[in-house]
Amino acid sequence: MKLVDEFRDSAIAKRLASKLQARKTAAVNLMEVCGTHTVAIFKHGIRQILPQSVKLISGPGCPVCVTPNNDIDNAITLVQDTSVILTTFGDMMKVPGTSSSFQYEKAAGADIRVVYSVLDALQMARDNPDRKVVFLGVGFETTTPTIAAAILEAQRLKLNNFFLFPAHKVVPPAMRALLSSDDVKIDGFICPGHVSAIIGSKPYEFIAKEYGIPCVIAGFEPLDIMLAIDMLLDQIASGKSQIEIQYRRAVSAEGNVVALGILNRVFEVTDAYWRGIGEIPGTGLKLRAEYRKFDAKDVFGIESGYDTEKESCQCGDILRGILDPPSCSFFGKACTPEHPVGPCMVSSEGSCAAWYLYQ
Amino acid sequence: MCLAIPAKVIKIDELNAQVELGGLIRQASIMLVPDINIGDYVLLHAGFAIQKIDEQEATETLSLLSQLTIDDNQ
Numbered sequence: 294m295k296l297v298d299e300f301r302d303s304a305i306a307k308r309l310a311s312k313l314q315a316r317k318t319a320a321v322n323l324m325e326v327c328g329t330h331t332v333a334i335f336k337h338g339i340r341q342i343l344p345q346s347v348k349l350i351s352g353p354g355c356p357v358c359v360t361p362n363n364d365i366d367n368a369i370t371l372v373q374d375t376s377v378i379l380t381t382f383g384d385m386m387k388v389p390g391t392s393s394s395f396q397y398e399k400a401a402g403a404d405i406r407v408v409y410s411v412l413d414a415l416q417m418a419r420d421n422p423d424r425k426v427v428f429l430g431v432g433f434e435t436t437t438p439t440i441a442a443a444i445l446e447a448q449r450l451k452l453n454n455f456f457l458f459p460a461h462k463v464v465p466p467a468m469r470a471l472l473s474s475d476d477v478k479i480d481g482f483i484c485p486g487h488v489s490a491i492i493g494s495k496p497y498e499f500i501a502k503e504y505g506i507p508c509v510i511a512g513f514e515p516l517d518i519m520l521a522i523d524m525l526l527d528q529i530a531s532g533k534s535q536i537e538i539q540y541r542r543a544v545s546a547e548g549n550v551v552a553l554g555i556l557n558r559v560f561e562v563t564d565a566y567w568r569g570i571g572e573i574p575g576t577g578l579k580l581r582a583e584y585r586k587f588d589a590k591d592v593f594g595i596e597s598g599y600d601t602e603k604e605s606c607q608c609g610d611i612l613r614g615i616l617d618p619p620s621c622s623f624f625g626k627a628c629t630p631e632h633p634v635g636p637c638m639v640s641s642e643g644s645c646a647a648w649y650l651y652q
Numbered sequence: 653m654c655l656a657i658p659a660k661v662i663k664i665d666e667l668n669a670q671v672e673l674g675g676l677i678r679q680a681s682i683m684l685v686p687d688i689n690i691g692d693y694v695l696l697h698a699g700f701a702i703q704k705i706d707e708q709e710a711t712e713t714l715s716l717l718s719q720l721t722i723d724d725n726q
């Protein structure tokens with residue numbers, strides 16, 4: 294596939310791997326913020342080709358993993374009303390809430406449907422005028438403009454049976470929260486490529502300026518990730534801290550201005566709960582007043598999400614990069630992708646699942 | 653969840669496009685990239701084109717990659 298295969302070229306990958314391997318670096322921790330990077334890093338065996346001194350740690354960038362179980366519980370309560378069709382992305386189906394999951398409820402007869410796009414949910418609302426279609430929206434800035442666009446579309450079509458259950462998160466302030474707690478030493482960030490395709494490189498500038506930590510925005514093919522790591526090690530070696538873009542074919546300083554315009558027209562920033570981590574100011578999105586009629590939480594009277602995680606699950610520490618999954622006593626024993634205890638084992642992009650599948 | 657795949661725009665009908673990826677034809681909304689043209693590559697995510705791919709930049713990254721690794725072998 295064009296624009297994919299070239300960035301998987303094995304001859305270049307081999308040479309880049311030996312270049313990386315030969316690098317002499319002090320012990321550094323590089324955090325990949327995005328769960329899609331976590332999976333790509335495991336899948337392409339990138340951990341194995343790095344020098345011992347370079348440690349990759351996974352960050353909080355799996356939107357499924359950080360959706361508070363209270364949101365899942367509330368969405369499950371919603372479908373007790375048989376006029377409601379609950380729609381969501383497939384990744385959410387197996388995630389355990391406090392005592393159940395969408396998959397379990399669906400098997401028990403609830404009308405819960407997986408959609409590939411929010412537009413499918415919108416279409417479902419048009420096709421079923423006598424039902425209320427609720428879309429549980431999870432995801433970061435990569436996804437939120439698509440949800441905002443769907444809300445504008447629902448407004449244009451004057452739909453009164455389409456609702457959004459908003460559980461979206463914003464990435465850069467979560468990185469600030471990670472940096473402000475001293476829990477984990479981070480020497481460089483591999484910043485999320487597709488979030489940045491939307492927001493651009495500017496929102497990360499505070500990381501370099503205020504915290505002196507280098508950032509490289511990376512693509513998702515093996516050569517992209519290897520080059521990004523090389524660029525980070527260059528910055529660290531020369532004592533620099535800048536926001537560099539490796540993924541130039543998709544990311545600019547400004548990002549996608551049209552998408553950001555739509556996003557900001559429909560949503561405003563609010564605080565949000567991150568599963569296992571807690572409340573982080575300025576990391577949530579809520580519908581602006583003129584679109585509040587589409588807000589399932591408002592319409593159905595639902596309390597905002599908070600987290601009531603089982604204490605036994607270590608996802609919180611794993612999402613902050615403090616622990617590696619094998620440090621959890623449940624890992625691979627009581628907790629597997631078939632029988633997940635926590636969300637990090639459910640999502641294909643959760644750190645626990647990635648370690649379990651590839652390590 | 654932030655997966656997005658390069659796809660080629662082959663037909664545009666107002667704010668909807670047909671895109672081709674790996675031989676498959678898919679529908680994509682171009683609400684978020686209204687200025688694209690037929691023949692452009694976009695990143696496809698959850699039924700939307702979320703950004704245009706700059707092929708010139710792709711070529712430059714690739715030549716940087718070969719440069720970087722050749723230099724090292726000398």
Ligand code: SF4
Pocket residue numbers: 605606607608611618621622623624625628629633634635636637638639645
């Ligand atoms: S292995 Fe399971 S229980 Fe342990 S942290 Fe991961 S998801 Fe939670």
